[in-house]
Amino acid sequence: MNILISNDKENIMREIMKRTVAAVMAVLIACAAAGCSSTGNSSSGSSSAGETTTTTAPVVEDMGNIDLSDVTTEYDVPEDFSYESEAEKGTLSGGAAVLDKNFLGKFSGDGFVSIGSSGDMVEFEIDFPAKGSYNITLTMAADGEGQSNLITVDGAALTNFTSTTTEFGDTMAENVLIDEGTHKVGIKGDNGHIYIDKIKITPAPAIDLSQYEVSNQLSNPNASDEAKRLYNFLTDVYGKYTISGQFSGDNEGKDCREFKEIKKHTGKTPAILGLDVSNLSNSALSHGAGGGDMVPLQAMDWYNNENGIVSLCWHWYAPDKNLEKNGGAWWQGFYSEYTDFDLAKALSGEDKEGYDSIIADLDHMAGVLKELADANVPILWRPLHEAAGDPKYPGNAWFWWGSAGKDAYIQLWQLMYDKFTNEYGLNNLIWVWNAQNPDWYPGDEYVDIMGYDCYPAEQDSSSQKWYYDLVKSSTSTKKIIAMTENGSMFDPDGAFNDGTRWAWFSTWNGEFCIKDKQLSDQYTTFDEWNKIYNSERVLTLDELPNLKCYPMDTEKYLEEHK
Numbered sequence: 001m002n003i004l005i006s007n008d009k010e011n012i013m014r015e016i017m018k019r020t021v022a023a024v025m026a027v028l029i030a031c032a033a034a035g036c037s038s039t040g041n042s043s044s045g046s047s048s049a050g051e052t053t054t055t056t057a058p059v060v061e062d063m064g065n066i067d068l069s070d071v072t073t074e075y076d077v078p079e080d081f082s083y084e085s086e087a088e089k090g091t092l093s094g095g096a097a098v099l100d101k102n103f104l105g106k107f108s109g110d111g112f113v114s115i116g117s118s119g120d121m122v123e124f125e126i127d128f129p130a131k132g133s134y135n136i137t138l139t140m141a142a143d144g145e146g147q148s149n150l151i152t153v154d155g156a157a158l159t160n161f162t163s164t165t166t167e168f169g170d171t172m173a174e175n176v177l178i179d180e181g182t183h184k185v186g187i188k189g190d191n192g193h194i195y196i197d198k199i200k201i202t203p204a205p206a207i208d209l210s211q212y213e214v215s216n217q218l219s220n221p222n223a224s225d226e227a228k229r230l231y232n233f234l235t236d237v238y239g240k241y242t243i244s245g246q247f248s249g250d251n252e253g254k255d256c257r258e259f260k261e262i263k264k265h266t267g268k269t270p271a272i273l274g275l276d277v278s279n280l281s282n283s284a285l286s287h288g289a290g291g292g293d294m295v296p297l298q299a300m301d302w303y304n305n306e307n308g309i310v311s312l313c314w315h316w317y318a319p320d321k322n323l324e325k326n327g328g329a330w331w332q333g334f335y336s337e338y339t340d341f342d343l344a345k346a347l348s349g350e351d352k353e354g355y356d357s358i359i360a361d362l363d364h365m366a367g368v369l370k371e372l373a374d375a376n377v378p379i380l381w382r383p384l385h386e387a388a389g390d391p392k393y394p395g396n397a398w399f400w401w402g403s404a405g406k407d408a409y410i411q412l413w414q415l416m417y418d419k420f421t422n423e424y425g426l427n428n429l430i431w432v433w434n435a436q437n438p439d440w441y442p443g444d445e446y447v448d449i450m451g452y453d454c455y456p457a458e459q460d461s462s463s464q465k466w467y468y469d470l471v472k473s474s475t476s477t478k479k480i481i482a483m484t485e486n487g488s489m490f491d492p493d494g495a496f497n498d499g500t501r502w503a504w505f506s507t508w509n510g511e512f513c514i515k516d517k518q519l520s521d522q523y524t525t526f527d528e529w530n531k532i533y534n535s536e537r538v539l540t541l542d543e544l545p546n547l548k549c550y551p552m553d554t555e556k557y558l559e560e561h562k
Contacts, residue, residue: 062545063551064546066237070209072209073204073497073499074206075130075131077130077132078203081129081202081203083124083202086197087112087196087197087199090124091122091124091125092113092121094121095119096115096121096189097113098112098113099112099195104195108198109198112196115149118189118190121187123186126182126201128180128181129180132178133175134176134204135174135204136176136185137172137201137202138196138199141163141165141166143166145163147162147163147191147192147194148161148162148190149188149190149194150186150187150188150190150462151185151462152188153178153185154183157188158176158491159175159462159494159498159500160462160464162466163192168197174204174499175207175497175498176204176498177494177498191392208499212239213239215235216228216552218430219445220421222425225552226377226428228552229550231430231448232550232552232553233547239501242495242504243504244505245272245273246270247507247509248275249513249514251279251290251291251292253301254273261513261514261519266533268541268542272309272506273298274311274506274509275298276315277295277368278292278317279292280292280364280368281317281364282317283319283330283333284331289331296371300371300372303378310378310379311382311432311484312379313385315334316361316384316400318339334399337398341354341400343358343401343403343404346358347415362415362416366426369428372428377428378430380430380449382433382434383416384399385399385453386402386434387401387409388402388439389402389436402440413446417446431449432482433451434471438470438474441474441475448479448480449482450474450479450481451483452470453486454485455485455488458522459523461489461525462490462494463495463498464483465498465499482503482504482505482506483504483505489523489529491531496537507524511523
């Protein structure tokens with residue numbers, strides 16, 4: 001994260017710029033408000049002191065030309081197709097080795113293949129009769145349950161599978177999309193030592209599309225019309241498209257290097273602009289952090305003038321007195337390692353000053369978000385992210401809002417929700433939760449969308465199905481699931497085929513997108529960048545319908561427009 005420290009001259013210039021931009025934005029926002037009206041804005045005069053009362057004509061709803069047809073996984077694969085092989089018959093690479101010691105239960109054939117580290121692999125050359133969706137069943141064991149490794153096709157990672165037993169048993173990678181012809185199917189090490197006895201491949205049944213049928217009712221019954229329109233759009237396209245997203249670097253909004261390079265190389269612009277309000281925390285402001293005051297203006301501009309979707313996260317700095325611990329700088333003060341702030345003590349009343357600091361920060365941030373509410377800008381609001389850390393390594397919460405455990409975290413989430421929704425009336429917020437652990441779920445009444453921040457290995461384009469399924473297990477209620485941050489990007493064809501239909505992705509800024517001020521292939525290959533942004537299953541900015549006019553009730557709209 002780049003923190004800008006302001007001197008007096010810079011503060012003056014920034015204030016002038018802010019006021020200038022705000023004045024221009026006021027005009028643009030007024031124009032944008034008329035974009036869906038049948039007659040635009042109309043004014044009725046008032047004789048006192050030249051005051052004017054402005055009335056906005058009713059919105060004329062319009063879905064644009066978005067195709068909401070179901071995306072099925074039905075193919076012409078012969079029902080009797082089956083491939084089966086002993087693992088030791090495959091081609092080994094890396095440190096993969098054949099073992100024949102009976103310490104994992106009974107194995108078949110002459111032995112089994114040991115895959116001990118990332119990059120170890122065994123491959124099988126197979127003739128596939130048709131393009132289709134296949135289930136790959138592995139008779140395997142692992143050193144520990146829950147270890148995730150990869151299925152590759154012709155060297156490209158398509159999906160991951162998770163070990164379920166420490167003795168030989170069956171584990172399945174479901175709905176792997178493979179083209180007709182001869183291909184090399186591989187089992188590749190990624191996370192944990194595994195042992196493969198044999199492989200079997202059969203046609204997969206079509207996935208159940210009902211899992212994407214989610215309610216369009218927001219948790220806040222008083223949600224703004226703009227929030228309802230955006231959320232209804234998100235529920236309509238869920239399971240049919242993934243929306244493209246990108247976090248801005250250096251507080252530059254849509255003018256950041258990331259957006260410019262993606263446009264230059266793919267011809268497309270991300271639909272979701274990711275911004276961070278961290279520099280608007282009270283502790284950041286007290287240390288002279290700059291750039292944060294531009295974030296609300298960038299959000300207004302993106303929604304009102306570009307017809308884009310805005311996502312806000314908050315790297316929330318701990319209170320001033322709790323910063324700069326263990327050798328950390330103040331701007332590292334959202335990390336547990338560099339602050340001694342104890343959330344549980346603050347919430348219990350033991351640390352009254354700490355509690356007051358939290359409330360003061362919430363009150364201040366509510367004021368920031370009020371600017372966006374007043375400008376009728378709906379926000380994908382994603383606070384308190386990654387609270388539990390990595391679910392595969394319990395107890396490693398790296399942010400202070402998770403370091404006191406799930407109970408304190410849930411209490412803080414509910415406190416923020418109550419203040420922002422009921423006290424401050426921020427009805428433009430769509431609440432996006434991604435604590436990274438189902439046990440930390442605060443409840444359906446406090447959450448609209450669930451997400452996960454995925455940072456797989458470099459150029460791992462698999463669907464990250466394990467994480468998707470983990471998030472889905474947080475509640476029995478069907479909710480939208482999004483990849484709320486990512487490093488390496490997933491291949492949309494494979495993800496849609498295996499049922500991992502993330503509502504959106506949002507690539508983090510910096511090295512995950514840019515190197516030497518140019519688009520980087522370190523985490524996502526250039527071919528994959530182009531494939532993703534030009535996929536018929538990925539929505540970019542130019543493909544969004546007018547979000548200000550999108551129906552709040554699609555079923556009613558379609559009935560009225562037969």
